Amino acid sequence: MSRRVLLHVGCPKTGTSYLQDVLFRNQATLREHDILYPADRFDAHFLAALDLMTLPWGGLETEAVGSWDRLSAEVRDWHGTSIISHEIFARATPTQVERALASLGDAEVHLVLSVRDLVRQIPAEWQENVKHRSHITYARFLETVRDPGRESKIGSWFWAVQEVPDILDRWGASLPAEHVHLVTVPPSGSDRGELWRRFSHTFGLDDLPLDLTAERENPSLGVPETSLLRTINQRVTSILSPPDYRPLVRELLAHQTLSRSVASARLGLAPDDHAWAQDLSRSWVALLAERGYDVAGSLDDLLGPDLGTFADPDTASAEVLLPPALDAIGALLVEAARLRAVEERLHEELREAHEERDRARMTTSYKVRRKVVTTLEDSPAGRGTLDAYRRMRGRG
């Protein structure tokens, strides 16, 4: 029976990809120290979350059937500490939370929520939307997020996975405060290892010989790059299906090409939005401080950076968009050339197979047998005879 389950349920854009990558690659080492991270593929816990929450996800959900039950069964069977981690668990409803916690058996459940200030989360979530096919402008996105009715899909999703007190109410209502752990993302400019140290401390991974090389991250984009991607989405999302969009636009263009421009201006908030976000964050900090959760870092991290220079992605000029656009064209041409080479190789293999088949058909006996078969196939009686012959020869 598992003694402890560390259930990391969010939030998105808080360094979760890096954490999950480290956990995935170090499964064997973790097991040696009685820590289970049960995943046969990198996105195993993402699929479990889709399954638990009945969330379609551009076709990926068909790979998720039964994955929550499998994951929770492995956790129940483990004698030591288990870790479950995916940021979209943050969206679970109270009924789904009840089911999730019940399926973990009698283990001592610790809830982990990694959190970052809204001043950085709001632009990051807009970028994430743009990387997931959306072409909503930044101004419209902010309006949507600030709409108290949360009528749109984007608004309701944003708050479901970013409204820290609500997530803690849904996931932590049945847990004692000391079993709820907040990991705050350090302010911009902090030491790069600081977030990992907070995660490591909370998950009890200190002093373990883990390979911490960053193999998989979810890199952010600069202002012109995001603006370009949004413009591209306007043109292509209605004609490019998700299975094509994922490798060509999100992976190739966004992650592998446009995210390399580290010198580009980073996206922030305009003064009015900045003040609103900080006011809201202050109210959250006060509430969280009262609840007495365990905090790795400081709740003050949630207030976010001071107001900086705001570069508006909705007004990026053609001149600014040109360099990343050329980078994008270059990357797509290289990819098209690679795919052409693959196609050519496949054609070559097919040609060889056809030639081999044709050589086999050049014999006289084949030609005679073929003539007999085609003659017989032209009449019902002939087809019946052929059928009987094939059955007799076991070729039926």
Add this chain to the structure above:
Amino acid sequence: MTGSRAHSWVAHLRAGGTTPWLAWSDASPDPRAPGPLPGAQQLELLRRINLASSARPRGDHDRERTRLADRVLAAPAAGRGKADLPLVGLDAPGFGPRPVDPSELSAHELLRVASAVLADDLGALGPDPVRTTWARPWRLRFRLVGDPVVVGTLRADLLARGRPEGGPRPFVVAVGAPLDDLLARTWTQRCFETGTMPWPEWLRFWRGRDQLPPRADLLASVRRWNGRRPFVRIVTDLDLLPRQVGVRRLPEVRVPGADQAELARRVAAVVGLRVPAAERPALMRTLQQRIPASGVAPIGVPSRERDWVAASAERMSRGLSRAGYSVVGDLADLAPRTASAAGGSGGADDRQVLDLAIRMVVDTGWRAGGRRPHEVERQVEQ
């Protein structure tokens, strides 16, 4: 106001009650240990189900009704829309989604829950067996392509009559129809297979690419099967289709209504999360055979898309004509029909879809073993 009023309302609904939330004032404690409060979507759907089933006799149905109520209350609102919504009038913590009056929820929100309930019903029912018999050795060898609704029905019927598709040197029989119908039926059939995007988006996808979906593109379908000219038949006159597959008659084809297709589309998305991908087609085929009739017309191509459809039909006819394939009927029949152009999106109204969904939840006749609904839907116009 406390949660006890809400829990008391939940108990009322579980017992078959139909009082709307805002008219509910009783706050007597629920004898069951109150778990988390279901969302407004689940509660309102249950109330609508109770309203729809209130005409049915009680007695033996009580236990069944409570079981159904619990399933509805536990069902998720499928998809990436709003999570469970809180009820208006309760103590609110100052964060979380804005509380709502459940009776004001849109049909779309309620459908998200209803489709999850129906997907579970379908999973519990399991797939109907495929009727087969020994293959007649003298059968004509054929491969059916084209109109997916017609082809799907014929394929199943012919298989049951010992005439399975395929075999050596088959005739490729491409079943055509006016292209607007062909597009509508291609989308409709997708809804009853893997599900797909909503009708207007699906049309926009293909128009944006200026391509036809593979099954609606007769020329591409024939080429996909390497059909050589003497072995290809393009059939636009369905009266003459039986002879092309070596039989005297073929069954009537039911074209699902717009509400049936839309409901199937939503159910397919949830079924995709409930059963392995390989099992979904058989379950969805079972739904297609059993879904109750509603009298709603099939989906139609909106009039604003007519020019593109007409140009595509012309291009396809030209291609088929140039390829020199035998035509049974007239290629002119592939042109879209002026009269059938639909206004608006040409799709189903969410309220019609919700009515059908609630009817299927309440009336379990469609799940009765082995039988199929005998209602004859709209026939394929010939």
